[in-house]
Amino acid sequence: MSTHPPVYDRLLRELTAVYQGRLKPPVSEFEIPTKCYTDEALFEEERRLLRELPVVVAHVSQLASPGSCLVHDALGAPLMILRNREGALRAMFNVCRHRGTRLLEDEGFCKVRKGFLCRYHGWNYDIDGKLVNVPKQELFPSLEKEAHNLVSVPVHERFGFVWVVATPGDDYDFDSFLDPLEADLQPLKLDTHVVFRRGTATRRTNWKIVMEAFLDGYHVRHLHKNTVGPYFQDHQSFTEAAGPHVRSIVGRSGFSDAIENDAIENIRDIATPTYVFFPNTIFVVQPDFVSRATVYPLSIDEIYWEHDLIIPEAPKTEKARAHWELNYELIQNGVFDKEDLWVCEQIQKGIGSGANEFLTCGTEEAPIYWWHEELSKRLRA
Template identity: 40%
Template sequence: MEHGKQVELIHRVLEHLRAGTTHMVEDESRLPVAPYLQPERFEAERRLFRKLPLLVGHVSQLAEPGDYCTHNATGTPLLLCRTASGELTCFLNVCRHRGTRLVPEEQGRRKQAFVCPYHGWTYDSTGRLRAVPDEAGFPSRPSESVGLVRVPVAERLGLLWVTLEPGGPDVDTFLAPVAAELAGFGLDKHVAYQPSRIEKKLNWKIAIEIFLEAYHLKYAHRESIYPLFFNNVGLVDPLRPHIRAIFPKRSIESLAGTPEQGWELRKHANILFQLFPNVLILVQPDHVSVSTAFPMGPDVTEYRTLTLIPELPATEKAARYWQKNIEILLGAVQEDMAMGESIQSGLRSGANEFVRLGRFEQGLRYFRDELEARLGGRS
């Protein structure tokens, strides 16, 4: 993020603190409850996902030739790998013989080939079928004409993006509103550390929305992270189709009256980018957390987190430091997800036809407006 933008955002925060206010829109609003519950709505959202660039990993997970990782949360089994020549490739993780999952494990390195565990059909990292046991039984000679099915994949900002179906925006167009700000954090120079994955009983939209406001900090995180932050103070700006949110820490007040050239926003605030539809990038003082919420059912979500750190820990002290940071983050996430599961249960009860949003919960409104526009073909 350019220094001038950081200074602008810090001034906005300091003005709110002086005035005892927070960033708000003119009116409160309501969101209908039905889209959190309906199976047909879930299917429509999954179809939308298939036409948008989806984040499935970080470049450090495929750093060397032979590195590979799998990803299943899109609803389509994927196999990403780095070829001997250094090319990034992505395929459907499906054997072309009888559809077996070709690679069952999540990550690894194979110098030679991927061998189907069912009948031994063998593929290289370019997707070429290299060997078929007893191929005489296949007069069509599949080894000469059959390969793994390719999926479009791109590496941008150090992150790995796939698009499952044509018809949506290209990756560069999609990321353009946030690319310059994110590029300044050097995500491509980081390494992914201790990825985590949890499955929760809540709609995927709730898993995004619980991070888009500061209204809950004092109550949901009273004993964990709230002492670092202010009560219900933040900035939430649309960078359509994405959102940037700033959650200032109490230390930001120390910048008032000091030279602006020394101001650094990430040292005094959590900077959150919500990349539509399902990505949360949380910039912290010395690392970045990248999370995704994938819909698995109307009320089931897989939530993944990658912690991006400057380099892998070389000492036990460094490992303990990063472990502590990850525990703090995941502890807060678990507190949020507990609230999210409670929300999902409450919405199923029929008590509310709408959820009510305060003027300072505008991030939820921006997110849902974008989703509704795309589902309605208006974006």
């Protein structure tokens, strides 16, 4: 048996019990009121909560060299996340301290050479956000420059990802939030991986509808029947809460045979672990790569989708490149975009119609229940 995260041994035992019909469903049927997708006040609270929690914004390989920077607005606040000259990660509001101009204009990855020069009146900041020059400073006789550095937000590197909290401050207890994922993610050594490609999209749907699509194993045999559906045996899965997050594993074709004959070479060939990092990140451990996708609400009925396909090493040959191209095409374009996000837009169209006052969920949709519970608990708090 290959080396793999020990947590998978337990997950395989649980999944085997599911296949053998020995596990009771973790929850009974439940309903979700459709007004939870249309209530503007609730939506504003959710957006506020998203800015108070750690969210993955990049893989470390995307911010590896000094000066590499990500301009990121999708959390509803203009942010820049960068690697400074000493090699430390910094995250700051991308907002001038004079009259508030956004400093770096284009969203996405860029290179910061010296620092940030505001186009409006020329205030100048170094790469760590320190205000270094104010043109005609005598116009501000009482200005304390040190009090006008760019405003930091907490940033943290763990499991090969860059996590940000979009609220002013330097400190956040990332560890208590992320520790429940340690046993699963640490052994994957994703910090040595690279991103093959980032796929982004905006779609007309509420963000919770998208999260639900990735907390639901029930749809795979139907919605994905022409793409990845056939890779899975009977679409059986085991799911559980992992702190605020959700951990699942689903059996691939050959799962039962491999278990029966004790012929497991690589667990990822016979079962696919998937996670939702609360609140808005989807993580899928495919046989030879991983997918990390984050869902950002832009408005109550629109999302921004960001998916990084993460591979063990940069492709060295045309054959390797073609292999990852095929996977990207299948997963990002075929499955996520044309199937999952497509169906979410279809649901959105029906949400406000009055056809359903409640959405009905079965026992296999248990993770949706846990995720909503966690969300409600945190909103109440």
